[in-house]
Amino acid sequence: MSVSEPEAGSAGGFGEPAADAVFRPVRSGNAFEETVERLLSAIKLGVVAQGERFPPERELASRLGISRITLREAIRALQESGYAESRRGRFGGTFVTYVPPPPSRAEAQRLLARMDGSLDDLFVFREALEVGAAVRLAAAGLTAGQEELLLARLAAVDRASTDDYRRCDTVFHLTLAELTGSPSLSSALADTRMRINDLLNAMPILSKNLEHASRQHRAVVEAIRRRDPDGARRAVVEHLDGTAALLRAFLG
Known part of the structure; x- marks a missing residue:
């Protein structure tokens, strides 16, 4: 999908304009830290909302330009911090669990x-x-x-x-x-x-x-x-x- 002719019928998921701003190739020397930052940005910006699933591992690794091993390590870091969880099965994947703190x-x-x-x-x-x-x-x-x-x-x-x-x-x-x-x-x-x-x-x-x-x-x-x-x-x-x-x- 090109930016000049985006799909008009959907509401903000992988491969759409808002996600393109976050799921861009990782370029720094520390791929792990930057990958964690990109995934965290997707969560906090709401590109992947609470309860929604991240794109499949193969697609996301390709989009970020990283290995699947690096992606798995970054996802594990988010899970350990309470931002996401992994679910098995046919409808499994990595789901966002982050809930913003109450206004203060x-x-x-x-x-x-x-x-x-x-x-x-x-x-x-x-x-x-x-x-x-x-x-x-x-x-x-x-x-x-x-x-x-x-x-x-x-x-x-x-x-x-x-x-x-x-x-x-x-x-x-x-x-x-x-x-x-x-x-x-x-x-x-x-x-x-x-x-x-x-x-x-x-x-x-x-x-x-x-x-x-x-x-x-x-x-x-x-x-x-x-x-x-x-x-x-x-x-x-x-x-x-x-x-x-x-x-x-x-x-x-």
């Missing part, structure tokens, strides 16, 4: 203290990536398949329950990056989004905030569909500024 200001402050760099740096970098992606898509225009996929991702966020909202929201944002066709942009946003998600998961989800975010998501998509780069830039900036303000207020 103290937990968010602890996570922020452990991060490299400041919160401002994180938000500025995220804005540069997401504004760039939206402006690029608006300037280039979408194919019919891309537009269908983007609308499907938008609908998935709108109908998501509060328990599944962060996952669907993450997939929506990663899809915007992946549709640009730039693996570098997609991987950078995936890494940045994982750091932000750790903080967002510690913050309670309010229905009023979700309604506001839904309008902003739609404004981004509509600007891209009508090929309005300036409108796309304004819509993304408004959305990200709102998220940043909520998080700063929560952190105190």
Whole structure:
């Protein structure tokens, strides 16, 4: 499947745009550690949601460009840390068991203290990536398949329950990056989004905030569909500024 013509009918699994940002070839000298990081990113970003199964071992090892032995060692590390479990049988495999901790200001402050760099740096970098992606898509225009996929991702966020909202929201944002066709942009946003998600998961989800975010998501998509780069830039900036303000207020 190419990025220019993704499958439009599915909701965020292996081989689709959001997963492409995470399941990319491992390139560092320490394949084991980077593989653990990639699998953990897939879990925390919701690319493989709680209760869902990772792709078959052969496919995943090929996608990551690693040996099956390295993959098995990485999966074992996740199992030992409580992020996944293996099941045998016809419908067996490696399943995600990770459950994010309950919302907590103290937990968010602890996570922020452990991060490299400041919160401002994180938000500025995220804005540069997401504004760039939206402006690029608006300037280039979408194919019919891309537009269908983007609308499907938008609908998935709108109908998501509060328990599944962060996952669907993450997939929506990663899809915007992946549709640009730039693996570098997609991987950078995936890494940045994982750091932000750790903080967002510690913050309670309010229905009023979700309604506001839904309008902003739609404004981004509509600007891209009508090929309005300036409108796309304004819509993304408004959305990200709102998220940043909520998080700063929560952190105190």
